Amino acid sequence: MRAAFYISDGTAITAEVFGHALLSLFPVEFQHITIPFVETEQHAETVLEQIKAHFEESGQRPLVFYTMVNSEVRQLMSESVGINYNFLDQFVAPLEKVIGVPSKPEKHRTHSIHEKTYDIRIEAVNYALANDDGSNLKDYHEADIILVGVSRSGKTPTSLYLALQYGIKAANYPFTEDDMGDILKMPASLRGFQKKLFGLTIDANRLHQIRSERKANSRYASMQQCRMELREVENLYRKEKIPFLNSTKFSIEEISAKILATTGLQRKKY
Amino acid sequence: MRAAFYISDGTAITAEVFGHALLSLFPVEFQHITIPFVETEQHAETVLEQIKAHFEESGQRPLVFYTMVNSEVRQLMSESVGINYNFLDQFVAPLEKVIGVPSKPEKHRTHSIHEKTYDIRIEAVNYALANDDGSNLKDYHEADIILVGVSRSGKTPTSLYLALQYGIKAANYPFTEDDMGDILKMPASLRGFQKKLFGLTIDANRLHQIRSERKANSRYASMQQCRMELREVENLYRKEKIPFLNSTKFSIEEISAKILATTGLQRKKY
Structure with missing residues (x-):
């Protein structure tokens, strides 16, 4: 079975909701794996190994949905052997043009205790x-x-x-x-x-x-x-x-x- | 204030989570408006009017995050005066190639009572x-x-x-x-x-x-x-x-x- 990874330096809830909604459009079963709080390059390296192991075991490239605030960790994730969906980032540059303000990612802005409400x-x-x-x-x-x-x-x-x-x-x-x-x-x-x-x-x-x-x-x-x-x-x-x-x-x-x-x-x- | 619409023929939860995660990257306030269960062309027409009214009032094109199973309604939504993000769909065609199976959208597969669990x-x-x-x-x-x-x-x-x-x-x-x-x-x-x-x-x-x-x-x-x-x-x-x-x-x-x-x-x- 093909694996679907949901990875973030936060809760990974956004990655899960997005990835799961997308995959639910397909009449196929996936093995879902969430890895939250990947905050260091060291942790990211072990995650890359996990993705690789799933690829070698199943012969199918895992789907990797990820969101990362930390740019070093994000860079590492983009090098996984899976099929990588950094699904928020590709909307950021066009949205910066629309809004006319540069984005300013803050760590864990969503789903964290720091949310205003x-x-x-x-x-x-x-x-x-x-x-x-x-x-x-x-x-x-x-x-x-x-x-x-x-x-x-x-x-x-x-x-x-x-x-x-x-x-x-x-x-x-x-x-x-x-x-x-x-x-x-x-x-x-x-x-x-x-x-x-x-x-x-x-x-x-x-x-x-x-x-x-x-x-x-x-x-x-x-x-x-x-x-x-x-x-x-x-x-x-x-x-x-x-x-x-x-x-x-x-x-x-x-x-x-x-x-x-x-x-x-x-x-x-x- | 610029409006952000989250629109779906289901709960619109996926649109909200995606859109909100994206907008939270920007140090800007938005007026958030969710419109769930837009299941008919008639309903979609009234939503298009709402989007237009917000545009005319604020002078800023609303951001419209939407997911739609019904293709007629989806077509209508794509014609709004807002800046339209049909954010799931652009991932579907490439994913069909990867998975080797055509997508098969079913109404309300996520967040509905029909979910297996x-x-x-x-x-x-x-x-x-x-x-x-x-x-x-x-x-x-x-x-x-x-x-x-x-x-x-x-x-x-x-x-x-x-x-x-x-x-x-x-x-x-x-x-x-x-x-x-x-x-x-x-x-x-x-x-x-x-x-x-x-x-x-x-x-x-x-x-x-x-x-x-x-x-x-x-x-x-x-x-x-x-x-x-x-x-x-x-x-x-x-x-x-x-x-x-x-x-x-x-x-x-x-x-x-x-x-x-x-x-x-x-x-x-x-």
Whole structure:
């Protein structure tokens, strides 16, 4: 199998995202190898050896996606026996012309603790955890968004993703049977925060399946219960004009992107 | 201010990561605008209008980073008045030659629920939450890794990141005063799992600062207490040969990348 290396003097996340997106266009399997924090020429030499060893073993030149701030290390990497993609650099010179300013690479500008919004993201993660699953009802005034929905409709992972990736303070509140008498009404703890609410819903079949994995043959997991709860929350969303999304066919990345696009909520980090 | 657009018929995450990494090389501020899920020609037309409006308002041609599977929509995007970077496509033709197979773009192959390891990631997030902060001591046999350290040394956000991004089941266990008699010994609940342990430590000054934000003037936040706890855990790491990392100067992305590189732990998702 051909190897794909992702190499950087930082986390190598940019190299991974770029290289993986590119390779995913091909119906071929690759062996993925990430090597972050290649900060010295000595380390780079051992990486060159690794690339060479993969070439000799497989007979196929490895693909090498790399980004490097250190110019000596970058020069070394460009001499690997692999097929080298210094994929950011080829855009830099034309972009300098467009912007009219020379580039000024700083070590680890992205994905590092030195990013301006790093502390905001960590605070948002702590907020999301403290306000997960209706566990705290008194700090909703701090929320950027409050995700609502029935149990297991995707609220928690989405809240965490919004916090970790974008620094958005996302609380989440599950509608439970306590909220549903004859008919689901807006819970008291959410009143006054209606503009922050975003609803999730999900297909009854899928909800039944997810809940059955947790508590097989329970009333909680039954199709009847799932259908009833979903009908009630969707009625509430419509009645209270809460924007909502059916999460069944979407990943947390997709749900998050759709929430940002729908609500216009501003991320704290790019 | 010049606008930078990130546009895709998927989440636009790849466009954002690439474009942002490139622009972060420049000492210039940009107005960042992400437009995901541009799936129809009609939607693309409105996006072209937005780009044009930004151009007319600022007098500077917007930078447009885009990836598109749909060829009609891609064609439209290439006609924007911005400076267009269809940054994946220019690598595709040369890569087809190298690999010897034509590319076969599928809609939303990356960052979608159709990724093979999507369910594994969600399961890992649920695991990380259920096993956060020593809240569950009986499922460590399922863990891929158990992060240990004193309270507020970065265990929880790192566990969540490892789970969300890589599908790694990361538990975390905080050493508390209950574990520290005269001397910190390996807690009973961690015995038998020593090969899964990874330690975090942090500078005493930084720990004091973080804890003071939570509980000012408490014994918990005092320099003396922070120093004592850190000395004990670092001694334990050395005595029990637990690999460890000082998290003070690193982001969760960097800590996670270092953990993977140090332990050789295999991610479930690329």
